[in-house]
Amino acid sequence: MxxxxxxxxxxxxxxxxxxxxxxxxxxxxxxxxxxxxxxxxxxxxxxxxxxxxxxxxxxxxxxxxxxxxxxxxxxxxxxxxxxxxxxxxxxxxxxxxxxxxxxxxxxxxxxxxxxxxxxxxxxxxxxxxPNCSTAQMVVALKPLHDAATITRVVVATYQSVSGAGKVGMDELFEQSRNIFVGDSAEPKKFTKQIAFNVIPHIDSFLDDGSTKEEWKMVVETKKILDPKIKVTATCVRVPVFVGHSEALNVEFANELSAEDAKRILREAPGIMLIDKHEDGGYATPIEAAGDDATYVSRVREDPTVENGLALWCVSDNLRxxxxxxxxxxxxxxxxxxxxxxxxxxxxxxxxxxxxxxx
Known part of the structure; x- marks a missing residue:
């Protein structure tokens, strides 16, 4: 049964x-x-x-x-x-x-x-x-946190219009078409033109100047992963139909090399590591669309902080x-x-x- x-x-x-x-x-x-x-x-x-x-x-x-x-x-x-x-x-x-x-x-x-x-x-x-941008980030961070204890995360997101629903996808399509034929591209769903543009504003603004989307990433990461982790986020809407991308700078309590991080990520559940130092050796929303994995690329050491890594994370936000x-x-x-x-x-x-x- x-x-x-x-x-x-x-x-x-x-x-x-x-x-x-x-x-x-x-x-x-x-x-x-x-x-x-x-x-x-x-x-x-x-x-x-x-x-x-x-x-x-x-x-x-x-x-x-x-x-x-x-x-x-x-x-x-x-x-x-x-x-x-x-x-x-x-x-x-x-x-x-x-x-x-x-x-x-x-x-x-x-x-x-x-x-x-x-x-x-x-x-x-x-x-x-959880929020779509939080979900893929914590999947990527969890195995690294287990290995070296994350203390701080700085994340900038590149979020597709499907995160705003069908109306968001329709607006990107219609504006793109209208621009090509010389018609008006006035925004309806978004606060500014989304076609051929990026908008550093998702959800409503809060008193401290952050947006609610950014606040969600902070508090949800703490609830899911570890309340001690400090998180700061900048969430940006981009003219992509499906697939959210994130640029992450991560600080750890303990040393973790880029090579060790790649080994850990390669073996972690739900993650697909694509990281070659060559043209096209990284994941983009096109590869992630329709797939279940959270893709991680561009893993490298951050020389500006002690025990820091930078990485790129992409996932199908609808999945x-x-x-x-x-x-x-x-x-x-x-x-x-x-x-x-x-x-x-x-x-x-x-x-x-x-x-x-x-």
Whole structure:
């Protein structure tokens, strides 16, 4: 007997990826329900490449009783309404919004980094998925932190427009087309023109001059990885459709050479090291799009500080930064706590995790 799984927000970019990844990874689901707002009710969504079509149901009228887990990709406002209802009905919520990330009673989980944190989910029956830029960064940092203890991180992000949803992707496409034909490229979703430009502003500004996106990277890294780590971030929107990139300068308490760091990263779960000192010997968002790995390149020693490294990190923000991480949380929840599903599927899941570690 497998799980009964809900995907809420299934018509959006992240929700569709959640559905696809459930199918791709052979998640042991006996039944999958896809939910959205009333305007999408009755639409059909393909369940990966299985040929199976799922009919979209209205989340307002859906009864979560008897369902095992729900993957939420509906934004904070809707999550505030529906997550408590689902959790109270016994359906564990895995939430992609920012609403519960800093709630002390809600675990914030990246399975390769802090799998034990999931054990606290019973307090609210809710598990939080981190911010997309945080998720890929902590995957890259975790094995290095274990080896030499990170004390400080300086990160500059280069975040794709898909992080702002379909409207962000549409705006980049439309502005690029309009510029080529001489039409207006006035911004609608973004604060300035995004086509052929970069914007050092993601989310709202805070009193100290940082943005909320930058604040998220700071506090989420501390909650997931280590509260003692100092983090400063500059988050930038760039004209890339899919894939976030990050330039990281990392300081350690103990010495760690670039060669040792590469060896550690090469063996770490969830990481693909591409680092050749030659033209094209590094990862870009093009390579990361559609892939599950967090790519790391340009690992080198930082001579401006004691025990410092610089590196480049790239990942598909719709997958590891959101949908994939949510499905991995669901798999972890199943293995550690719910323990349903046929034995073969669970063994295959565990084998895949072991292979990643190897």
């Amino acid at each position: 497998g799980y009964r799984v809900v995907v809420a927000g299934a018509t959006g970019n992240v929700g569709r990826e959640m559905v696809n990844i459930l199918a791709e990874r052979g998640f042991p689901a006996d039944e999958v329900a896809v939910l959205a707002s009333s305007r999408s009710q009755g639409d059909q969504i393909e369940y990966g490449d299985t040929g199976k079509l799922l009919k979209v149901q209205n989340i307002e009228h859906f009864d979560p009783a008897g369902w095992d887990m729900a993957l939420f990709a509906i934004g904070s406002e809707a999550t505030k309404v529906y997550a408590p209802k689902f959790a109270a009905a016994g359906c564990t919520v895995i939430d992609n919004s920012s609403l519960y990330r800093m709630d002390p009673d809600v675990p914030l989980v990246v399975p390769e980094v802090n799998p034990d944190a999931i054990d606290g989910y019973k307090a609210r029956n809710i598990i939080a998925n 590891k930064g959101a949908a994939l991480n949510a499905v991995q949380i669901a798999e972890l929840l199943g293995r550690r706590h719910l323990k349903k599903g046929n034995e073969a599927a669970l063994i295959a899941d565990e084998a895949r995790e072991t292979a990643n570690e190897d």
